[in-house]
Amino acid sequence: MGSLDTTPAYKQQAIEGKGQGLVATRSLKPGDLILSEPPLFTTASLTNPATFEKDLGAIVKGLPKDGQRAFLSLHNNNPGSDPFSNIVRSNGYPLGPDSDVGAIFPLVARLNHACRPNAQHTWNAKRGVEVVHAVREVKEGEELTLSYSMGGPSEERRGSLEAYFGFDCKCEVCSLPQAELEASDARLREAQKLDEAIGDPRRVRHLPERALADCKALLGVYREEGIFDLRLPRLDYDAFQIAAMHSDAARASAFAKLCAEARTVCEGEESEEVVNMRALEAKPASFPNWGATKKWKSKIEDVPKDADANAFEKWLWKEAA
Incomplete structure (x- = not known):
């Protein structure tokens, strides 16, 4: 890249x-x-x-x-x-x-x-x-x-920036018209809730479909907010872990690939994290926390080969075709 x-x-x-x-x-x-x-x-x-x-x-x-x-x-x-x-x-x-x-x-x-x-x-x-x-x-x-x-x-961001760095942020987001800023803040509060839910190991274990849906919802917030930094590969890694916990080699490999690609953008091909995710893309079952359940058991070969982008997205997020 x-x-x-x-x-x-x-x-x-x-x-x-x-x-x-x-x-x-x-x-x-x-x-x-x-x-x-x-x-x-x-x-x-x-x-x-x-x-x-x-x-x-x-x-x-x-x-x-x-x-x-x-x-x-x-x-x-x-x-x-x-x-x-x-x-x-x-x-x-x-x-x-x-x-x-x-x-x-x-x-x-x-x-x-x-x-x-x-x-x-x-x-x-x-x-x-x-x-x-x-x-x-x-x-x-x-x-x-x-x-x-x-x-x-914005109130959290600006408060922490003032406290730690001594400036009042007036970037393009913090300077949005009031209605747009309020809409952005609402999305980012929702992102915080989604991130917290995704990090709940019991929910990931017992309600993986909802946890995966939360990952997709959080991705939607990031896209709408124009967020392209390390939060993206971290989200891909969360989705990878959900698939890995439930023995879904196909989706785990797909999410590992997305994580590696997003990490490459942020860190470059030499990144140790990129190398690690490429290895998990090839062998997702080598993940230390692999296979707590067999609920979604699949093989890497089950990744759709000829699906168009829309069909692949539906498969990836376990949505109805």
Whole structure:
């Protein structure tokens, strides 16, 4: 996925009301790599909270001059005491979702927030770089954005962004006309309820048809809201797990394929998660929690081969033909 154009995909410039940001220098397609950046430094050696600021200062002073300038020019949400620590808190990213080690990526830190982002960042452990990919079509000159929030209706998003990052979000979603914003908020509240229901293991075990229907309903919300970031492959993975629990190799393989494709857009082909999902696509029964019941038992060969898109969708979501 993504194009092979080697023209630089971004440039840094001032963004009205936001300070510095990155904008696209050419049109981008979903999956296009925007940038790949090694860490300026990591927090791996900063293990003593009592000396964190002092030790961090030593790291910064040991950087080349251009590295020092890049770090010190980053936004500080909490100016005052402990300036080095607060710049890290304002701009740091973990080295993967489960890592306790953070890092500073000066270019990635310039990507501003949007509640409907057009890009996704991830840590590529194999290459030791943070990568950013386009997750939807981006026009030349359009600002490149990430989401800093966990989603939810506008009052929740704006409240958390104000609390943690010190700004009142005025992105295209938060700035919708009141009636449209209320409709969006209603959909996103429904998304929260659906996500909670999908995560209920007892419901997945005993009412899998409803759990799968909830997955499709949540996908509909994401499509209507223009959400194309990592929430999509996570939803595909939820659907995969439902099929896997009930020994449905055909649907499990199909959902694993969708998950791998969506992960590829967000993270690139080298992503460990993409590799893992491709393996599950080929052998869904290798999933550790495979086959708690035989309710939907099927074989991979049962995936429809000649069905049109509409018929395949109905089969995938176990809807009546």
